[in-house]
Amino acid sequence: MQREGSPWTGLAAVAAKELADHLSSTRMVILEILVVIAAIGAAYTAGEQLKATVAESSFAFLALFTTAQAPLPSFVSFLTFFVPLIAIGLGFDAVNGEQNRGTLSRILSQPIYRDALLTGKLMAGMGTLAMVLVALWLLITGLGILFLGLPPSAEAVARGLWFLVATLFYGGVWLAAAMFFSIVFRQATTSAMASLGLWLLLVVLWPLASQFLAQALEPIRYGLPQEQLAQLNLAHALARLSPNTLYGETVTALLNPSVRTLGPVFMAQLEGAIPGSPLPLAQSLLVIWPQLVSLIAATVLLFALGYLVFQRREIRA
Template sequence: MRSWRFGILIGIIALACIGSIYAAVTALKDGVKTQDTDTSFLFLQMFTASDGTLPAFSTFVSFLGPLMGIALGFDAINSERGKGTLSRLLSQPIYRDDFIRAKFTASLLLIAVVLFALGLLVMGLGLFTIGYPPTPEEVLRVVLFLLVGVIYVGFWLNLSMLLSIRFRQAATSALSGIALWIFFSVFYGMIASMIDKATMPPETSALDILLRHADRMLLLNRLSPAYLFSETTGTLLTPGIRSLGPLTTEQVVGAIASPLPLGQSLLLCWPQLVGLLAATMICFGLSYALFMRQEVRSRS
């Protein structure tokens, strides 16, 4: 926590979040319409609203959160190996699995403290600026959003630790992690859009063909952890979202335009949350298995 790397990274994320708070407050004061048309959840719009100059708070967490996970994990193992301290640690009465679990748990707790501190900062500034207290459901939705953010950043932490175990050079693991982050954050959506345009059936096609194409493209987009995170947080912070997939006219006609309760929103985004948890556990399992199979030699 006292390193220059962590301080610079936290400073960048904190400045970005303060900027998003200012954009949200400006949007709410100017009466900008947001995705949630129900004014009973005005406090949640502090995390989703924007005046167009800066992204919303949830967007900043989605974009800059992986950087924090990569920064904490890209040299978690290979730096110990390069300094020669890994063999000294494991020569003590410390098991290998305890070592890698401690590396992951300590970094994950640090991520949780940072995200919850920033989230509570947004809530506190929201109370001062808009003068609108949150309801208990809004507080629960914000807490769940922050927990999902911890899981999402934990995925990138596990991925960077896996690269730290796989590559002996810290620079190689850092560049690999940043390349994957840029790919999923920027280029994956472009590639999915290109595939969508190339495989789009004619507009005169049957409804079932169009629905199958929409489902396939939705499945392709959901292979990205950033897309899963955006769907999960959008459902939690915007109670007016009632579906995450394509809907037919028969399904829309007669539907009551009202926000979903918290339990129904959780059921709606539960598959996306399970997908994020599964990806995180898979990365940790691969890191665990690879580290346990590696040979650790002492440096002369």
């Protein structure tokens, strides 16, 4: 007998239940503790290094996120490493875990459709990521005020909020990928290994592979500038297939207002520009808009692929 009602019936209930499970799970608590410790260490070392130059730049507060001091990397580097792990931890058993416990068929026997179940799990994962990131951002902001002795400017706060949005959808890509693997593979260990394997491929191997592919597809035969530029553009395009590259470029332009382009720099682009002068936030958003939209589109595309597979999936235990 076909159920009546909207396919989104039960969406709020699923999202609230999954959110509560994520926030109380042991693995999330462990990951959050590690991230907080790393954030405090990175903020402390950056703050100590920036104390002497805080009066020389109106954007010294943003440098808290990007300044590194050996042996600790910057706060952004920590996020680049930990956010995919948190997202994968949230999504690798989102569907197959329910199926292996025999609860998936019982949930869907209630007035809850597959649409609401899968969307609710994504919303809960994104909500958990958002809570973690906002807490970290507030922590770094508070430590920055303590270490630097002055509050951030309005534009620094606005850039920080856009940085949060970019980081959220960077995590969303890995969350959607982990959920996709949890639908495709029956065992949670297999989906976890597939998610981590994809992460290692795109983080470690793809930057090197994109260089080799660019050299093979656009070889420099005569040493002409046009050939070198074509190879460089192709290498950048291939590298941007990785979410890490897209996120890195987005963060670079948001947290460093003097960045004017994310590709090859031509003299025509520097005409009339004062060296080192910061761009307004609106101009920086235009610079990173393709990268930010690509992160959002990748999240939506991976979720849509998982959704299509899940609609045709046998759910009986």
